[in-house]
Amino acid sequence: MRLDKYTSSDYTPGAPFWKQLLWYFLGSPLVESPWLPMSSLKVGILRVFGARIGVGVRIKPRVRVKFPWQLTVGDYVWIGEDAWIDNLAYVTIESHACLSQGVYLCTGNHDWSHPHFELKIAPIHIQESSWIAAKSVIGPGVTVGRGAVLTLGGVAAKSLESMTIYAGNPAVAIKERKLFNGSGE
Amino acid sequence: MRLDKYTSSDYTPGAPFWKQLLWYFLGSPLVESPWLPMSSLKVGILRVFGARIGVGVRIKPRVRVKFPWQLTVGDYVWIGEDAWIDNLAYVTIESHACLSQGVYLCTGNHDWSHPHFELKIAPIHIQESSWIAAKSVIGPGVTVGRGAVLTLGGVAAKSLESMTIYAGNPAVAIKERKLFNGSGE
């Protein structure tokens, strides 16, 4: 493998360079800052930079978003302290999903069989009412099914089935999730 | 699951709102700051906000404590750089225990069978002479037994037996811990 031969010329971050700079030096520090704890302000700034965000979304301090123009968030989503949405590729978080403290969403990968370590990116899709517990990690291309749970510190490089609870590294299914109203809602 | 129906009204953080604000905007930034590396200063600030802390305690830079009034630390305890004590519930760290760099103590959970994702919190109890190695994670309700060790990057969602060494995610017991003076002290 030769990193001097690496080229990311196929990759485009989806926004002009001035917008990337403005996000990096102004928008992102404001959203991350623990001195601005109000969610509404952070949601507003993310929207200005192109994120599509629904109502009732709570964003805790020190949340990091790579490129807000590649982010869709539904209604009543919670994003915990220190969560890091590293969205080189598109990230979609559906309504009533919860990303807890310190969660890391990774959309970038490299082709390890490629002699120049070619960049491979893939979107992440987190479906309705799922819960990614604290310090968990989600890999590129993963879909977290509706109502799925990844427990504390879990690492998921593969997609998670709906209404199933996963734990560990690598994450494995440990049981079915049942809601006690029996509705699956 | 419907996060718009969520209510945390049963939860009380154990301090009046003005004290929470003062901690968030003044005390916590001082304790975290890498510009104040002296442990004694940080111990003093934590005590002012209600933490009970013994003698000879070393607190490294960038340590984060959610609510100091819910924290008891014994004598000669070490708390490593970037450690995060997320004590929605009470956290007790007994004497001669060591929390290494980047350790995360998580006291908050949610009832995933509850249609409104009810908050469930549970205390963490770290007993004497135990060692939580770097980048490890401890879950809600866990007791770390006297002299237990959780090795580098371990994730413990269940209690750890005394004088036993655990590794992995999920953490499993790998061997007994023996002290070469044979005293178990």
Add this chain to the structure above:
Amino acid sequence: MRLDKYTSSDYTPGAPFWKQLLWYFLGSPLVESPWLPMSSLKVGILRVFGARIGVGVRIKPRVRVKFPWQLTVGDYVWIGEDAWIDNLAYVTIESHACLSQGVYLCTGNHDWSHPHFELKIAPIHIQESSWIAAKSVIGPGVTVGRGAVLTLGGVAAKSLESMTIYAGNPAVAIKERKLFNGSGE
């Protein structure tokens, strides 16, 4: 175990105290700062403090280095955002290696059988063309063999064989790495 009896007097950080202070309060904050995103500046500062660094090295924002005088980095190495090189002992990163976001290199350990918790440190050696993927953790004394891969969130407390892909916590070998030009380069 008695932490009040602990002494680290055998350990020497390899630089005079004034240099440690200058690094802690000036050099390190500059290298970490997200406001200085140019790699060349950071490489320059690290070199001033004694790091040996080759050409074409990219250092992303918020990279933390404990002691730069105990660091050798080859040519065309990438060090990702939030990577933390905690080099109480010497760390060597050979050419064309990639440390991704949030990687933690841990060189410090304690003798858990010692009643005073004696410090044990051990160097880390990351060989050419290997890849430590995001949020991975490498323990003291580990050698990462030429072209090895530790996947997302992996925790390696033991050395990794050359041209082999490892995953999980604890990291286990999952398959051989093949480069499609067949050269192993």
